Amino acid sequence: MEEGPGTSGSGSRVPTVVQAAACLLALAASAAALFLPTVVQETVSGSPGAEPERSIETLTLLQASPGTILIPLAVPPLLTLLPLLVPRRAAWLAGIICCALLFGFIALATATVGWFYLPALAAAVVAVFLRNAARAARNPKAG
Numbered sequence: 001m002e003e004g005p006g007t008s009g010s011g012s013r014v015p016t017v018v019q020a021a022a023c024l025l026a027l028a029a030s031a032a033a034l035f036l037p038t039v040v041q042e043t044v045s046g047s048p049g050a051e052p053e054r055s056i057e058t059l060t061l062l063q064a065s066p067g068t069i070l071i072p073l074a075v076p077p078l079l080t081l082l083p084l085l086v087p088r089r090a091a092w093l094a095g096i097i098c099c100a101l102l103f104g105f106i107a108l109a110t111a112t113v114g115w116f117y118l119p120a121l122a123a124a125v126v127a128v129f130l131r132n133a134a135r136a137a138r139n140p141k142a143g
Helices: 009-035 067-085 088-108 114-138
Strands: 037-045 053-060
Touching (some): 009 067, 009 114, 067 114
Antiparallel strands (some): 037 053
């Protein structure tokens, strides 16, 4: 019996490659959030009776926040990495759960850096759909 496309070989690797791309996109988004100037800080100083002096400075998130900011920024890369670490049989379900959690993270962080992770979410969703198609090709229903 011949194997169809997507059942073995390079065709079954496509979801893994797309999931790896999602992980790289999430890492790039976290790096951009940390190192691009995204915080504007205004300082007002002066003495009584004098005109106040204002200075505006743009800071990176890493400069403006304590080191604990690394913890929430590690969540999206970990969520996109998890489907790559579980066994292939569980990768589809893990992908769905991680996409839902990543969507929730983006929704909660929309006011700050959530938008940075939309490309990673899109790639992760594509990987889930490709895994579903590969599963359907491997396990055709007997009719």
